[in-house]
Amino acid sequence: MKLYLSNISGVQPRHRDLLSPERLKKADRYKMPGDKKRCIAGGVMIRRILGDTRITDNGRGKPVAANGTAFNLSHSGDWVLLAVGEGEVGCDIEYPKLVSYEKMGRIVFTENELRLIKEARDKMGEFFRLWTKKEALLKCIGDGFHRPAKSVDVSGNSIADGNRVYYLKTIVFSDYVISVCAADSDFEIDIEFIDLSKM
DSSP states (O other), X not given: OEEEEEEGGGOOGGGGGGSOHHHHHHHHHOOSHHHHHHHHHHHHHHHHHHTTOOXXXXXXXXXXXXXXXXXXXXXXXXXXXXXXESSOEEEEEEOOOOOXXXXXXXXXOOHHHHHHHHHOSSHHHHHHHHHHXXXXXXXXXXXXXXXXXXXXXXXXXXXXXXXXXXXXXXXXXXXXXXXXXXXXXXXXXXXXXXXXXXX
16 A cells, blocks of 8 residues: 655645645635645645546545545645555544543444553553544545444454455554555555655
């Protein structure tokens, strides 16, 4: 699986010209400068990596490329992540922040996942490792959080769901937690950094 990472500090006014009309409207709806930059950066990355293909929605919030390229997008803080794979993929990037991991955990995690957090030396780190894995998995399946988060257990590195097996990997990058998921086959991670200021 190929991961592309871009820092939003590279977003320039000229990048608006690279966005699809739909993406430009979405970017303009954001009021906060950081949100606007993340949206623009994501659009520029999609355009650079996927080309001019039309992006639609699977009906449950997952973007789909008309040319069939399997991809997924996530962003947090200063970084935007684009994952591209051979088959269905999902990704999530989060900058760990102070959360009530016990209260929030009871809403989204299974008993097994809660046990891992309770036993972890770094409880906040474990919370975000499991959170990003769960989000990457649900995005890969195509349901996002339309499906109950407790319906899947991401305590391992793979999970069988129906007649498919999903594989999960997590890395930590500059304090950010990144999890990626692919359907049906295990994978290696290849990371490329994209400097938007040079585009």
